[in-house]
Amino acid sequence: MTSKEKRVYKPKLKEKRWDPKIEPVIFQKWQEEKIYEFNKECEKPIFSIDTPPPYVNTPVHIGQAYTYVWMDIFARYKRMTGYNVLFPLGLDKNGLPVEVQAEKIFGISMHETPREEFIEKCKQILRESGDQSVNTFKRLGLSCNSWVLEHKIGGRYETDDPEYRRLTQETFIEFWKKGLIYEDEKTTNYCPVCGTTISDAEVEYKEEETDLNYIKFKVKESGEDIIIATTRPELLCSCRIVIFNPEDERYLHLKGKHAIVPIYGHEVPIESHPYAKPEFGSGLVMICSFGDYSDVRILRELGIEPIYAIDEKGRMNQNAGKYQGLTVEEARKKIIQDLKAEGKIVKTERIRQRRPICWRSKNPIEFVPMKEYYLKQVEFKDEIFRIADEMNFFAPESKQILIDWINSVGIDWVISRRRFYGTEIPLWYCEGCGYIYVPKPGRYYQPWREKAPIEKCPKCGSTKFRGEDRTFDTWFDSSTSEVYILGYLWDKEFFKKNFPCSLRPQGKEIVRNWLYFTMLKALLLFGKAPFRNVWIHMHVVDEEGRKISKSRPETWIDPQEVINRFGAEAFRIWSGLEGNITRGDIRCSFERIEGTSKFLT
Numbered sequence: 001m002t003s004k005e006k007r008v009y010k011p012k013l014k015e016k017r018w019d020p021k022i023e024p025v026i027f028q029k030w031q032e033e034k035i036y037e038f039n040k041e042c043e044k045p046i047f048s049i050d051t052p053p054p055y056v057n058t059p060v061h062i063g064q065a066y067t068y069v070w071m072d073i074f075a076r077y078k079r080m081t082g083y084n085v086l087f088p089l090g091l092d093k094n095g096l097p098v099e100v101q102a103e104k105i106f107g108i109s110m111h112e113t114p115r116e117e118f119i120e121k122c123k124q125i126l127r128e129s130g131d132q133s134v135n136t137f138k139r140l141g142l143s144c145n146s147w148v149l150e151h152k153i154g155g156r157y158e159t160d161d162p163e164y165r166r167l168t169q170e171t172f173i174e175f176w177k178k179g180l181i182y183e184d185e186k187t188t189n190y191c192p193v194c195g196t197t198i199s200d201a202e203v204e205y206k207e208e209e210t211d212l213n214y215i216k217f218k219v220k221e222s223g224e225d226i227i228i229a230t231t232r233p234e235l236l237c238s239c240r241i242v243i244f245n246p247e248d249e250r251y252l253h254l255k256g257k258h259a260i261v262p263i264y265g266h267e268v269p270i271e272s273h274p275y276a277k278p279e280f281g282s283g284l285v286m287i288c289s290f291g292d293y294s295d296v297r298i299l300r301e302l303g304i305e306p307i308y309a310i311d312e313k314g315r316m317n318q319n320a321g322k323y324q325g326l327t328v329e330e331a332r333k334k335i336i337q338d339l340k341a342e343g344k345i346v347k348t349e350r351i352r353q354r355r356p357i358c359w360r361s362k363n364p365i366e367f368v369p370m371k372e373y374y375l376k377q378v379e380f381k382d383e384i385f386r387i388a389d390e391m392n393f394f395a396p397e398s399k400q401i402l403i404d405w406i407n408s409v410g411i412d413w414v415i416s417r418r419r420f421y422g423t424e425i426p427l428w429y430c431e432g433c434g435y436i437y438v439p440k441p442g443r444y445y446q447p448w449r450e451k452a453p454i455e456k457c458p459k460c461g462s463t464k465f466r467g468e469d470r471t472f473d474t475w476f477d478s479s480t481s482e483v484y485i486l487g488y489l490w491d492k493e494f495f496k497k498n499f500p501c502s503l504r505p506q507g508k509e510i511v512r513n514w515l516y517f518t519m520l521k522a523l524l525l526f527g528k529a530p531f532r533n534v535w536i537h538m539h540v541v542d543e544e545g546r547k548i549s550k551s552r553p554e555t556w557i558d559p560q561e562v563i564n565r566f567g568a569e570a571f572r573i574w575s576g577l578e579g580n581i582t583r584g585d586i587r588c589s590f591e592r593i594e595g596t597s598k599f600l601t
């Protein structure tokens, strides 16, 4: 044995591998030293990030964990390059998702539960899930300014907080004063399951198989039979006109004649209209009020009064005759039986069809007339295009998603909802003369439970008022997040100096609502774009490119489990290295993250 071999080498570092156990210790130190707290007096230029408040009724998704890590990278980079970074955490709590969940968990129906009680149940769910979400974000090591709900610039915010709702109401009052709000009875998208009107931005489409029924109608003048194909025979009672394409020579002789609608026997005119496609069905189309968007549009265009067949519960109304009270599906089955019995169905084909469905409950929506409040938007489309040009898009091609959406906007924004868990529309109505009282901004109002903040009606002197009981569309709340975080309610000077916000990071699927509505409100309130930069990201998907969803356990990757197994640092490094979510979807699996964790020393 030589002396050399006896020498013992003592490494200075005992453990070469990164030990995730020190992560909470480091995080704790950051909090104690308040190193990420926002100080608005600081001299450095401000870089503000309008983080997307996650909806907290479900746990944080791996996709959110991934994109928040990226936002944190932006925040840290800006801090290191000399900026005072405003990087608040917000939680979204308003609206349908939690209401639907409360109905499910507690086995209740919102419209049959006392409002106070229902709101309490929603809060119960939100408290627990909100805490869990915040915990996941902490474990990820994000450098948010604050983790506690506080009413100051940089504080954590929640969209159902009275302070946040006060801002939502203030913007409404401002729009009201400017004459941008009106109430109107229009045909709107209506979800019978959620029991509320929904805007076009909340409508999704689903490809589905359905029956195309070829039904015999009689022509009144000539007695001949004509065949009309429809997927919605239950709407026969609301059929108002039959059309064919002006180029379709098979039917030119029918122009100006009348068709007799089977079952109901009413007569409707036959006209030519380019909407009818000769290759679809028989080439003859019945236009009902309302089977789909085209029906709505054509009836409006031709000035024909609609006949509604479906009520707001999704059931057939008195116009449907003997089918009254049945659900749409039941009525369809029944009327097909009856038509068959009368020998009126010539054939049935299975076809694939794109149907509009509710974004939340995923069931088909209907078109019903409802009196609702609208915010004007159609007349401002040119200006919205103008402010879109004031913003930089990352990636530049993502701007097209926005442009396409603006182009498609055809009606004003329906902002009232018949729901409970949302920001209340701050209005009272005089019982004597119908005068509408709009309160002064400055506090949060709940007209359904509060006395009107006015003694007497200025018009008729009545002292009786009825509080509005509807709430706002949740996008009406979330589309002022940048105004809220920049301190509009508390420090107008700071706000003026720092608006537009530096960066809006967000997913591509919410361009048509979150980004678009934020732009609309910023335009109507301040006349300019809300952001200097917009980062649009794609999605995190599983190894097979499938959407990661809790409802499909084979795809589900829980961020908490990832952090427990590999540590936050491994996940953060993986997020930084795996692909470019600005341009395409990111594939994710435990194996990929584990692979990256091996590089950590």
Ligand SMILES: [Zn+2]
Pocket: 191, 192, 193, 194, 195, 358, 359, 360, 361, 362, 363
């Ligand atoms: Zn719905």
Ligand SMILES: [Zn+2]
Pocket: 430, 431, 432, 433, 434, 435, 457, 458, 459, 460, 461, 462
């Ligand atoms: Zn009055």
